[in-house]
Amino acid sequence: MSLIENMGLVNKDKDRTIKQIPVNLLVENPDNFYCVGDVEELKYSIIAAGGVRQNLVVEPMDDGRYMIVSGHRRCKAVKQLLKEQTVGISDTVPCEISTDHYGNQLLLIETNSTARELTAWERVEQYIRLNSLFKYGIMTKKINGRKRDAIAEVLHESKTNIARYSAISNNLRKYYTDWMKSGKLGISAAYEVSKMTPDQQKEFYEQHLDDAEITLKAIDDFLNPVATPEEMPVAEIEEPMPEQEEVQEAGEVDPEDIFADDEEDAEADQEAESSKPEELEELQTEHDFTMNDIYGYYQMMGNILKKLDDGTCSEEEMITKLQVQANNMIPKLDRLRLLANQIKEMKQ
Template sequence: MVLNGNGVDLMKKMQQPKRRKLTMSKGFSVTDILGEQSKASAPAGQPMKVVMLPIGDIQPNPQNAIYEIGDVGMLQADIAEHGLRTPLEVAPAQGGKYMLIAGHRRHTACLGLHDSGDKRFDLLPCVITDYGDPDEELVALITSNATARELTDGERLRQYEALKGALTRLKAEGKVDGRVREELARRTGEGSGTLARLNAISARCIPEVKEMLEKGEITFTRAYECSKLYKVQQVTYARCGYNSMPEIEEAYQKSIRKWLLKEALKPYLQVADYGPNSNQWNYLNRVKIEKFEQTTEIDGQSFKAGGDFRGSEYMVVQQLDPSDPEEVIAEKGFYLRDLYQRAKCLYMSDEDRQAENQQKESDKSQKAAAAAAEKELEAEVVAILGDYDNWKKVAYAKELGLVFREYPLHDGTHFVVGVDETSRKTGWVGLPYDVYFYARFDADGNRVDVHDGKPSPLNYFTCWRSGALLDDFLKTDIKKAKAKESVDK
């Protein structure tokens, strides 16, 4: 049975004798409509009925705001040429009107043609279904759109949230068999992995990130990565991929440090090894902490310290969101080395403190002796270089103003240093020439490496140089000579 908007049976009317065969606007025919009934849906057990409804009585469904209508130009051109070959699906609404369930893009295209004066679209073929439940109606609307065209990431997210909400409510009413996720997959065609990501984005992402996804400013993958972060990190990561966390305000840090030293870490710090004979930098082994978690309240704010400290160098303290203890709004890393040094003032024994002071005095004496030895060595090198003009002359190019002299080293090799006589400096400390050339030779006159005196096919120190680069080589030679002399004794 095919009814028009006034409830008249069109098929019966067409079969009446002596009447002109009913013809519809170009692009529509009863045969076409009947042939397309299988493309429309109706609740199980209800007969499929296609009726012609005035276009003005068909209202867009507010629930369809999940989807974007987009450009219907090509669809409109196709309908103008071939007619509306698939009926719209509608449900009864208030005031004798009808609410669209499926076919919003087709309805928009027809509405544009009708508004342009095309009378063929005064009436549109529709299938009327009455679900009797807003959630069932919403599920039908989403099902008709889910696989009809390629959706944007924003549409997929809105569709998921709306469909999950409707199915969850229907499940509670006993109208859905099986698991909600299985029903979501069946109706949307999405895989379990994609549904899990959609659920994470829906549940964890803040509105700003969801808005970026809907506007196409970030990818679906970036939004999913944001869902793994704390809320305060999400916008920055969404925009630039940088996972940043605000630092706890300075006003709280002093109180937190005091809490760590005198309360939270006290059991560990009291028994730590503060003796001077332990490795000074091995504070991780001195403070025996592996897994640890403590919380405290400071000026109305909650803070949590803890973590697994095996291989870590600092303890992270997090400031918790007052409205959601699972959320972190700021954090600060307190170095265990710093905490250890501060704890020494509180928990170090008198015996260890006395031993440490003695060790400090010993270290101080050793440093002073080393500094004096280094100063003496530098003076010796300066004297050697300052006496360059008295070194043995091995070559002289008077026309070029170049002179070459050699200095014997303790291992039997010797430096040959050439200088530009015009670069001589008065009052100069060390080599009295600014521009020089040097090379190192063994006892047989073969070129060797300037660093260690070993034979080398390559020598990078064969150019004229400016500056006192010879100092380090001579210091090394003197140290080796003294070390050998000490061994010989």
């Protein structure tokens, strides 16, 4: 039983019809904003399994065709195999027919949110879509409880990340969309840019059009530029008036100088102390995103094992794919340990 069923977002007791449907009757879902991508590897898995072994989920249309809810990549792979006249591939695929349009829209997001590593744009877009669906769900009393908690649970994300997606969707200028889709602008950087004023966002965008990747350092340099020697103002030196000039004897100490160093030290300590919460927040943010990346690898490894169980992946393919995910996860775990230690030291 899926998470959205457990949460009461779809009808658990509805009848579910499963039948073989010709792929030429299956149409793309206009609400699907996820990238279908290359399916070459999936095609080999389908050939090895002798066809599609996992049901697609489809919604009937008025013209006799079916709109795909879950299984866009499988459908694309089968269509390509048929076009290539691959031997042993049927022109029909097993489909579960669902008439719950609202639940189908939720299912579209749930099945794709952990299927692979998503782009920053896809992660924010699925939040926007799910947020809209939950508003409808609350109005129609299909959903109870706190919306942010429910969204975080469906997307397998922390509530901190959900808050960041909300800030990005509300404040980031639309011309950054292509950067997020291409991977040039990640979530952490997008969140920082979203906190800029509209004029700052435009200026930053124009300055970094040719960059391959937007880093947090680039954002920090933009917000806190370091003045060059030529840009630094020359301090005006005021000559003391002769009548105000006082001659100090050798060894004599000005009483005001006694406290000057102490005041400077206190100001420096206060400045360092005031910057701690900001540094701690930055570390915690990076910690949360790193943890989320690790959880994503964990989810993908689980999906790989699931494919072995349902026969869409061979054992050799499983081993290779798990090795890739494990190798990708190791540097993330090393970084997480470092961040955890830094946060612990800063809190002491």
